[in-house]
Amino acid sequence: MPYSxxxxxxxxxxxEPFKVKVQCRGEVIDSATVEVGFxxxxxxxxxQKRNWVEVITLIERVCGICSNTHAMTFCIAAETIAGxxxxxxxxxxxxxxxxxxxxxxxxxxxxxxxxxxxxxSLFMEVFSLRELVMDMLEAISGNxxxxxxxxxxxxxxxxxxPARYLPALDALSKGLAEIVIPTFTENPTALARTRGVGxxxxxxxxxxxxxxxxxxxxxxxxxxxxxxxxLSYTDxxxxxxxxxxxxxxxxxxxxALEMVESLRMIRxxxxxxxxxxxxxxxxxxxxxxxxxxIRTEAPRGEAFYYVASEGGATPARVKIRTPSFVNIPxxxxxxxxxxxxxxxxxxxxVDPCISCTDR
Amino acid sequence: MAMLKTILGNLLRPSRTxxxxxxxxVPPVYRGALAHxxxxxxxxxxxxxxxxxxxxxxxxxxxxxxSWHFFIGQCSFCGxxxxxxxxxxxxxxxxxxxxxxxxxxxxxxxxxxxHLQPCTRCGAAHVPLPDATMAVLWxxxxxxxxxxxxxxxxxxxxxxxxxxxxAAAEEVHHER
Ligand code: SF4
Ligand code: SF4
Numbered sequence: 001m002p003y004s005x006x007x008x009x010x011x012x013x014x015x016e017p018f019k020v021k022v023q024c025r026g027e028v029i030d031s032a033t034v035e036v037g038f039x040x041x042x043x044x045x046x047x048q049k050r051n052w053v054e055v056i057t058l059i060e061r062v063c064g065i066c067s068n069t070h071a072m073t074f075c076i077a078a079e080t081i082a083g084x085x086x087x088x089x090x091x092x093x094x095x096x097x098x099x100x101x102x103x104x105x106x107x108x109x110x111x112x113x114x115x116x117x118x119x120x121s122l123f124m125e126v127f128s129l130r131e132l133v134m135d136m137l138e139a140i141s142g143n144x145x146x147x148x149x150x151x152x153x154x155x156x157x158x159x160x161x162p163a164r165y166l167p168a169l170d171a172l173s174k175g176l177a178e179i180v181i182p183t184f185t186e187n188p189t190a191l192a193r194t195r196g197v198g199x200x201x202x203x204x205x206x207x208x209x210x211x212x213x214x215x216x217x218x219x220x221x222x223x224x225x226x227x228x229x230x231l232s233y234t235d236x237x238x239x240x241x242x243x244x245x246x247x248x249x250x251x252x253x254x255x256a257l258e259m260v261e262s263l264r265m266i267r268x269x270x271x272x273x274x275x276x277x278x279x280x281x282x283x284x285x286x287x288x289x290x291x292x293x294i295r296t297e298a299p300r301g302e303a304f305y306y307v308a309s310e311g312g313a314t315p316a317r318v319k320i321r322t323p324s325f326v327n328i329p330x331x332x333x334x335x336x337x338x339x340x341x342x343x344x345x346x347x348x349x350v351d352p353c354i355s356c357t358d359r
Numbered sequence: 360m361a362m363l364k365t366i367l368g369n370l371l372r373p374s375r376t377x378x379x380x381x382x383x384x385v386p387p388v389y390r391g392a393l394a395h396x397x398x399x400x401x402x403x404x405x406x407x408x409x410x411x412x413x414x415x416x417x418x419x420x421x422x423x424x425x426s427w428h429f430f431i432g433q434c435s436f437c438g439x440x441x442x443x444x445x446x447x448x449x450x451x452x453x454x455x456x457x458x459x460x461x462x463x464x465x466x467x468x469x470x471x472x473x474h475l476q477p478c479t480r481c482g483a484a485h486v487p488l489p490d491a492t493m494a495v496l497w498x499x500x501x502x503x504x505x506x507x508x509x510x511x512x513x514x515x516x517x518x519x520x521x522x523x524x525x526a527a528a529e530e531v532h533h534e535r
Contacts, residue, residue, distance in 0.1 A: 053408070053409040057435060128375060138386055140388075142390045148439070284443070
């Protein structure tokens with residue numbers, strides 16, 4: 001007999017509120033409806049009431065995990081309006097922070113994913129690796145989250161001794177190659193819970209307009225870092241990672257290989273950090289009349305910003321579309337026909353970030 | 360077999376849980392407890408301007424003093440106030456910030472009173488510039504050190520005038 005029940009908004013698997021209404025026939029999910037909006041904060045409106053410096057602090061709080069992406073994308077938008085070109089060193093530092101952030105976000109996700117399939121020892125391994133990334137971010141920016149690195153015109157903090165971070169990168173590469181990747185791709189327990197689970201094929205991926213690792217795991221080779229390179233990605237020779245299978249395993253593998261690529265780029269950027277100033281401007285920014293649309297690749301996919309200025313002390317409009325906002329609805333397509341017990345790992349495989357979806 | 364190796368390896372290795380003494384170094388850029396030096400503050404308001412959560416505010420006792428207020432419950436430790444203060448009156452130090460009970464009420468509040476001084480020329484109450492700034496602008500001896508912003512502007516234009524019209528220098532002197 002078919003029955004339906006609500007899962008959430010207080011979630012058994014994730015720490016953030018969103019609700020999935022599932023229709024089941026026995027053990028199998030017939031259909032699902034996703035509802036978001038439980039932690040709406042009205043950041044877009046607030047941004048119209050804060051001056052250009054304050055907005056960066058505010059926007060950084062859109063997401064607790066990819067905080068840098070948001071502050072950085074907003075700054076790039078403001079710089080585009082004002083026609084400011086940031087110094088090369090600042091671009092490199094922004095790239096390093098963005099990639100470190102991707103590492104910590106993907107590692108966090110891998111840990112939560114391991115936890116969701118009941119693999120606690122793998123969760124501990126992943127999180128001890130993630131701690132290395134957090135220490136690096138703290139050493140560079142002074143904070144474990146909300147790094148406060150960006151300002152309009154460049155970055156606020158320098159990386160004075162880049163070579164210092166290389167041993168930690170080595171330890172990370174080793175941990176990824178010897179523990180995380182083999183466990184996820186070879187361990188029978190992990191494979192049993194991920195292979196063939198939560199399929200989203202190429203056509204569905206296009207229909208649901210998914211972005212980021214979810215799209216790349218369904219065979220869509222889209223990545224802003226490659227399609228519309230910004231910052232130092234051209235110099236660093238970024239290569240995207242694509243898988244065709246479209247199941248949870250493919251999403252794991254895409255993220256794992258992306259971490260390897262991020263590590264390579266961080267190492268290269270640290271070793272080739274150009275000399276020069278950190279900021280192109282002095283003092284408080286003045287943004288002329290204009291508008292800009294900027295896309296960057298956040299850890300979860302394309303982050304989209306539209307910023308308009310009327311020349312005043314505050315932005316006239318800040319429109320934010322976050323990657324999870326398009327990825328989360330695709331859960332509806334992924335869970336259909338799947339066992340109920342796989343619901344939690346399928347949801348987690350999208351890496352849903354409610355904080356930024358609700359902003 | 361692999362499991363045995365792991366178990367043996369784990370027995371021989373020290374604990375991976377960090378003990379309190381084994382902390383990562385506090386980075387020099389760490390943004391901890393906030394400190395304000397009233398002697399350097401000119402009550403210019405830049406810190407309040409850049410503070411997104413409005414943790415910094417000012418109150419006035421007209422003619423006597425300006426007070427700088429900070430409430431930790433609203434601070435997000437972004438460090439922008441310290442970075443933008445023109446006289447480096449604010450610093451975020453390595454110490455752990457004081458505790459806070461709620462964003463609305465309890466928690467550390469700092470208050471610094473910046474006393475106004477009468478202008479040595481016209482008597483108007485104003486915030487004196489920090490010594491270091493004045494030393495750069497006028498050296499240590501100058502009479503202008505005690506001037507209010509209006510009289511400083513007057514003095515600057517008088518200097519300019521005397522540079523262009525040497526005879527006017529005398530006049531300026533008589534005027535005082
Ligand atoms: S602390 Fe600094 S920025 Fe704030 S009012 Fe005083 S001088 Fe200005
Ligand atoms: S650190 Fe940031 S939030 Fe705290 S008082 Fe300074 S500007 Fe405001």
